[in-house]
Amino acid sequence: MxxxxxxxxxxxxxxxxxxxxxxxxxxxxxxxxxxxxxxxxxxxxxxxxxxxxxxxxxxxxxxxxxxxxxxxxxxxxxxxxxxxxxxxxxxxxxxxxARFALRGLVRTPLTTTAALLTLALGVGATTAIFSVVYGVLLRPLPYREPDRLVQLWQTARVTGDAHNPLSVPTYRDWKERVRAFDGTMAYAFNRMTLADRDGTPEQVRGAMLWGDVARVLGTRPLLGRSIMESDAHDPVAVLGEGLWRRRYGADPHIVGRSIRMNGVPHTVVGVMPARFRFGSPDVELWTGYAQILADTLWSTQRGRRFQRVIARLKPGVTPAAAAADLSAVARELGRLYPDNEANTGAVLVPLREELVGDVRPALLVLFGAVGCVLLIACANVAHLLLARATARERELAVRAALGAGRGRVARQLLTESLVLSALGGALGIPLAYVGVRVLARLAGDSVPLMETVRVDASALAFTAAAVAVTGVLVGLAPALRSARRDLASSVREGARGAGQSRRQHGVRGVLVTLEVALSLLLLVGAGTLLQSYVRLRAVAPGVRTDGVLAALVAASPTKYPDAARRVALYDRVAERISAIPGVRAVGTCDCMPPEHVSQSGGVLVEGVDPGSSWPIVQQPRAGAGYFAALGIPVRAGRAFTAADRIDAPPVAVVNETFARRLLGGSGDLARAVGRRITMDGTTWMTVVGVVGDVHYSGLAAPVDPLMYTPFAQAPSPGMDLFVRTGDDPARLVPAVQRALLEIDPELPLSMARPLEAAVLESIAAPRFQTTLITLFGCVALALAVVGVYGVVAYGVTQRQREMGVRVALGAGRARVLRLVVSQALGPVWAGVAIGLLGALAGARVLGRFVYATSVHEPATYVAVAGTLVAVAAAAAYLPARRAAAADPASVLRAD
Known part of the structure; x- marks a missing residue:
């Protein structure tokens, strides 16, 4: 060659x-x-x-x-x-x-302003989403060597459930027998009532720890020390920095002080910094295991599984090797304790994967979506710079005639695009800060570690890289075009003020095709998620949420240690709150629809062979007024009454799914009434009623078999309280709080909110995803429409002489109008075709995020494609109409 x-x-x-x-x-x-x-x-x-x-x-x-x-x-x-x-x-x-570029941008304020706003929007949105992705998925956890931390779970071989908590005896055995761990720590959540002399009673979210926090997590306290292994039996507490500042005025002498919590004096041994997030973002204090280990039932029975466990791998030990060691120990325990451990195994999950594994796909999809928006913004700015370069062809030709090489001219244009991109990125940074706050508010508690997300040095470095790439992308087309442009033709066209080359028109068409394809991809995703969210929102939770106040009431287990005192306390609570004007019904349950139930377990039905294992059912405890307060219908038999006390025969109420699947009530629910069931093989309960199904595992999940037992026959210290009123339930909060304090000055009300708000919180994750994808789709559509309008308007301006000649030669205005619009829609149709293929190929990505919606819904694809074409045609119609209305004589005289 x-x-x-x-x-x-x-x-x-x-x-x-x-x-x-x-x-x-x-x-x-x-x-x-x-x-x-x-x-x-x-x-x-x-x-x-x-x-x-x-x-x-x-x-x-x-x-x-x-x-x-x-x-x-x-x-x-x-x-x-x-x-x-x-x-x-x-x-x-x-x-x-750079100075020449700045002067040139100042000389074209409209073009510069449009480009800066477009780039600022694209870069700001991309930086905000990147901050979330980095903060949740990539930033190291705030612990020492976080890659060595793993979460441990028991698995149920029969049901396939892989995330079961551990009992105290099982945890002891794992801790002693597994050699792969450098330290272990068990924890369990609890509500803690602070009732010391410094203020009114306050209930906070807490966690009980059993292990050496410093050894396992490696986090240094702000004051004092953290929980230690030796604190297991002692009433000690470690405060979070927020609680320390809010309730105790940031007292520097708090360490060693005694505070009253859950009716028991606890010694404060330390304060953890605000960055310490362990267990849950809303946990504000940590205690030892004294309450658990003092209870012989919870500390000795292997069937009482309530603990979560974190372990630190020994140096050099891989997660796979540790998992093999753990599984071997689980099999050995199954042989030693066949009644409780035979059907359980063990699983080990890296801590970060445990925390963010469920949201990783959604965040990556959002990042891809905002990347599409940035590409569309780049295409729009490239349109503007191409038009600007065309208007400057005579200037560039003169510079070339005076000795500037093609590379020198191309570098000047590329420098201008980089300067423009840098200015747009600078404007986008404040938008990113605002965007992160908006995202945090939209996400709520649906995205773990969201409270740690911020626009930091990593996000700014990403912004700098995005600005550089964006500058090159938007400046590449004008720079290449100027480098290939013939000098003589540029001078001739500049002298005539003539039009647009076929190659330039092709470049603009490619950009329009790209914009339309990406917009269609986003809009199809938005339409699919929106349908899914609407259908999820329409799911009936099984309760009447209107006019219901939901709250948590947690009594001190020390002040109310036995069943009789707890039953008497909640009887007074129900009686006192029922006397408040406007209250229609009061109920209690250790469950919160639509996504929380206290416990599950195996159930044996009398006269039915369970096979190798008992069916697993949900097992909440409910007070006598619970079904009336939440409007849960009684389908057969009766609900609980005040007569279902601890000294009365054991009874149960089951839901429709339980009655149909396990009690042979598929044809007649009344056949389930009178059947007997047991949870332990010893105590038999009589089914006295069948009630409607209620979602306790989320609106998207199917309803599971469930049996309610009377609270009075197995009372617990803490219960969810439900108060029905005909007015705004939020107005009841002060009156309910006063009623509780009148009963017990150490009985606060916490987590009070309308039940409708709890239902909305349960679908916060799909609402977050749908809102963002829809927003990105609308922005992409707006940018694509602006791009189509800009291309057609500029093309009409460049082809004024041609249009004048056509009209002068007899072409009708309607024909000119059709010609311009049809030519403008050519790239649009190509973009629609490419976008449809891309949407079909990527539909499976959305499969895990939708509820009762097909990702290949033809109506969605047709509606989105039709909307895009119609909007693009409308955008092309305005400049086409202006071209058709031009006076040919004046156009030719001007030429």
Whole structure:
């Protein structure tokens, strides 16, 4: 292949490399010649002094020194000087280009403003989403060597449930037998009532810890120390920084002080910093395990599984090796304790995966969506810069005629795009800060670690990279076009003020196609998620949520240690709250629809062979007024009454799913009434009623079999309270709080909110995803419409002479209108076709996020495609109408 047959870019690169090496060889020859000259001059002087030729040459070399070293030093110095001169020239040239670019942007304020706003929107949104992705998925957890932390769960081999908590005896066995761990720590959540002399009672979210926090997590406390292994049986507490500042005024002497919590004095041993997030973001204090280990039932029975466990791997131990060791221990325990451990295994999950594994796909989809918005913004700005470069063709041609090379002109245009992108990125940073706050509010508790998300150095570095890439992308088309443009034709077209080249029109068409394809991809996703969310929102939770106040009431287990006192307390609570004006019904339950139930377990139905295992059912405890307060219908039999006390025969109420699946009530629910069931094989309960199904595992999950037991027959210290009223339930909060304090000054009300708010919180994650994807889709549609309008309007301006000639030759205005619109829709149709193919290919990504909705819904695809084409046609109609209405005589005279 000859050099002439090589592409221009390859030849230029070849000349650059070869020319640079030739210059280096020439510089080396110059140094050698200079040294040879100096040696010859000195040798001549020595010959004149009487030395022979050989002696004179040898003496000249001795006096000159090491020729090779001097030559190398000279070459190095020469290279350094050339590089310094080159850098200075380059920096001066770049600075000159940047100043010229700024002056040029100021001269076109409308184009510059539109481009800056578009880039600021794209860069700001992308930076905000990147901050969320980095903060949740990539930023190291605030613990020492977080990659060595793992979460441990028991697995149920029969049901397939892989995330079961552990009992105290099982945890002890794992801790002693598994050799792969450098430390373990068990924890369980609890509500803590603070009732010391410094303020009114306050209930906070807490966690009980059993283990050495410093060894496992490696987090240093702000004051004092953290929970230690030796604190297991002692009433000690560690406060979170927020609680310490809010309730105790940031008292620096808090360590060693006694506070009353859950009716028991606890000694404060430390304060953890605000960045310490363990267990749950809303946990504000941590205690030892004294309450659990003092209870013989919870501390000795293997069937009472309530703990979560974190372990630290030993150095050099891989998660796979630790999982194998843990599984071997679980199998051994199954042989030793067949009644409780035979059907359980173990699973080990890296802590970060445990925390964010469920939201990772959704965040990556959102990041991809906002990336599409940024690409559309880049295409729009590229439109503007192409139009600007076309308007400057005469100027660029004159610069080329005066000696500026094509590369120099292209570099100037690329510098302008980089300056524009940098300014847009600077404007986008404040938008990113605002966007992160908005995202945090939209996400709520549906995105773990969201409270740690911020626009930090990593996000700013990403912004800088995005700005650089964006600048290159938006400036590439104008720069390449100017480098390929013929000088003579540019001067001729500039002199005539004539139009648009076919190649330029093709570039703009490609950009429009890209915008439309990406917009369609986003809009199809938004439409699919929106349908899913609407259908999820329409799911009936099984309760009447209107007019219901939901709250948590947690009594002190020390003040109310036995069943009789707890039953008496909640009887007084129900009686006192029922007397509040406007209250229609009061109920209690240790469950919160639509996504929380207290416990599950196996159930045996009398006369039915369970096979290898008992069916697993949900097992909440409910008070007598619970079903009336939440409007849960009684389908057969009766609900609980005040007569279902601890000394009465054990009874149960089941839901419809339980009755149909397990009690043979598929045809007649009344057949389930009177059947007997047991949870332990000893105590048999009689089914006295069947009630409607209620969602306790989320609105998207199917209803599971469930049996309610009377609260009075198995009372617990804490219960969810439900108060039905005919007014706004939020107005009841002060009155309910006063009623509780009148009953017990250490009985606060917490988590009070309308039940409708609890239902909305349960679907916060799909609402977050749907809102953002829909927002991105609308922004993409708006940018695409602006792009189509800009391309058509500019094309009409460039083709005014052609349109005038067509009209002068007899073409009707309607024909000109159709011509312009049809030509404008060509790239749009191509973009629709490409976007539909992309949407079909990527539909499976949305499959895990939708409820009762097909990701290949034809109506969605047709509606989105039709909307895009219609909007694009409307955008093209306005400039096309202006072209058709032009006066041919005036257009031709102006030409």
């Amino acid at each position: 000859t050099g002439r047959s090589l592409p221009d870019g390859v030849r230029r690169a070849f000349r650059l490399v070869v020319g640079g090496r030739a210059a280096q060889r020439q510089a080396a020859r110059d140094v050698d010649d200079e040294i040879a000259f100096h040696l010859a001059m000195r040798a001549d002087r020595l010959r004149a002094a009487g030395l022979s030729d050989d002696e004179a040459l040898a003496a000249a070399h001795r006096r000159f020194g090491d020729v090779t070293r001097v030559a190398e030093a000279c070459r190095v110095e020469d290279d350094a000087r050339d590089r310094a001169i080159g850098r200075g020239e380059l920096l001066g040239s770049v600075w000159q280009d």
